Amino acid sequence: MSFDVQEYYSKLNGGDVILAFKGSITTDLINNVLEEVETKLENVDEESKIRKKVYNVLVESLQNLYHHVEELPDALKMKDKFESKFGILVIAKVQDTYKITTGNFVTSEKIKFLKDRIDKINSLSKDELKDMYKFILNHQKLSAKGGGGLGLVDIARKTGNKLEYTFQHYAEDYYFFNLDVFIT
Amino acid sequence: MEPISIEGTPKTPTVKFDSKTGIIEIKGRSIPENSIEFYKPLVDWLEEYAKNPLEKTTVNVQLEYFNTSSSKCILDVFKKLETIHKAKHDVIINWYYEEDDEDMLEAGEDYESIIRVPFKMIEIVE
Numbered sequence: 001m002s003f004d005v006q007e008y009y010s011k012l013n014g015g016d017v018i019l020a021f022k023g024s025i026t027t028d029l030i031n032n033v034l035e036e037v038e039t040k041l042e043n044v045d046e047e048s049k050i051r052k053k054v055y056n057v058l059v060e061s062l063q064n065l066y067h068h069v070e071e072l073p074d075a076l077k078m079k080d081k082f083e084s085k086f087g088i089l090v091i092a093k094v095q096d097t098y099k100i101t102t103g104n105f106v107t108s109e110k111i112k113f114l115k116d117r118i119d120k121i122n123s124l125s126k127d128e129l130k131d132m133y134k135f136i137l138n139h140q141k142l143s144a145k146g147g148g149g150l151g152l153v154d155i156a157r158k159t160g161n162k163l164e165y166t167f168q169h170y171a172e173d174y175y176f177f178n179l180d181v182f183i184t
Numbered sequence: 185m186e187p188i189s190i191e192g193t194p195k196t197p198t199v200k201f202d203s204k205t206g207i208i209e210i211k212g213r214s215i216p217e218n219s220i221e222f223y224k225p226l227v228d229w230l231e232e233y234a235k236n237p238l239e240k241t242t243v244n245v246q247l248e249y250f251n252t253s254s255s256k257c258i259l260d261v262f263k264k265l266e267t268i269h270k271a272k273h274d275v276i277i278n279w280y281y282e283e284d285d286e287d288m289l290e291a292g293e294d295y296e297s298i299i300r301v302p303f304k305m306i307e308i309v310e
Contacts, residue, residue, distance in 0.1 A: 027217060030217070031194070031195070034194075034215075035194070048282075048284060049284045049285070049286075052249070052285060052287070053287065055249060056249060056251075056287065059215050059249065059251050060251060060252060063215075063217055063251060063252075063253065066217055067217070130290075130294070133294065134294055134297065134298060137255060137256060137259055137294070137298070138259065138298050141256075150252035150255065150256075151252050154252045154255075158287055
C-alpha cells in the first residue's frame with residue numbers, strides 16, 4: 001500500500017501546532033511563513049535565544065525544502081491532487097521543545113545520499129560538526145540555486161539534537177521524505 | 185570609485201561600502217534563497233577596491249540572522265579583504281553579536297579561524 005501523505009499531514013496537524021502548511025513551496029510562501037512565525041514567537045514572549053534558534057532553523061528548513069522538492073509526474077500529481085513543488089511544513093511546540101517537521105517527495109536515487117548525509121551528521125560530536133561545517137564552507141562551491149550543502153549541518157549544530165527522518169514509499173520511484181528537527 | 189549603498193529588506197542586509205572612508209558595513213538580515221545574486225556586486229566592488237585600498241579598511245558586520253547560502257558569500261567578501269590585508273594594508277573586521285547570541289559569536293569565530301585578517305568580536309549589550 002502506498003503512503004498516504006494527506007492522512008499523514010492531518011495527523012501531524014494537531015496538538016500544539018504553531019503553524020501547518022501543505023502545498024507549493026514558493027518564495028512567497030517562505031516569506032509569509034517567516035513573517036507569521038516571527039510575530040507569533042514575539043507574542044508568546046519566548047526567550048530571545050530560543051526565538052533566534054527557531055527562526056534560524058526554520059529558514060534553513062524552508063530553504064532546504066525550496067531547493068530540494070522533487071516535482072511529481074503529472075499523472076501522480078493529478079491522481080492525488082498535489083500542487084506543484086509540493087511540500088509540507090509543521091511547527092509545533094510540545095512542552096519546552098519546538099519541533100519543525102518538513103516533508104517532500106524524493107526519487108529513490110536521492111535516498112542513499114540523504115541517509116548517508118544525515119546518519120553521518122547524527123554520528124558527529126559538537127566539535128566534529130563544527131569542523132565539518134567549516135570544511136564545507138571553505139571548500140565547496142555554491143550551486144547555481146544558491147545551495148551550499150550546509151543546511152543540515154547548520155541545523156544540527158544550532159539545535160544540538162539528532163535529526164530524525166523517514167522515507168515512505170509513495171508510488172513508482174517516488175518516496176516521501178520526512179524530517180523532524182527538535183529545538184530544546 | 186562609486187560607493188555602494190543598499191537599503192535593507194526583511195531578507196537582505198543594509199550595505200554601505202565607501203572607498204573614500206575605507207568603511208565597509210553589512211547590517212541586518214541576510215536570508216535570501218539565492219544569495220549569489222545579492223553578493224556578486226559586493227565582491228566585485230571589493231575586487232576593484234583591492235587594487236588601490238586605503239591605508240586602513242574597517243569592516244563592520246552586524247547581522248541578526250544569516251542563512252547558509254549567505255555564509256559562503258560572506259566568506260567570499262572576507263577573502264577579498266584578506267587579499268588587501270596580505271598586501272600589507274590594515275584591515276580590521278568588527279563582528280557584532282547580541283549578548284545572548286552564542287550562535288552568532290560562534291559564526292564569527294568560524295570565520296576568524298578561516299580568514300587571516302584580525303577580527304574583533306563585539307558584544308552588543310541592550
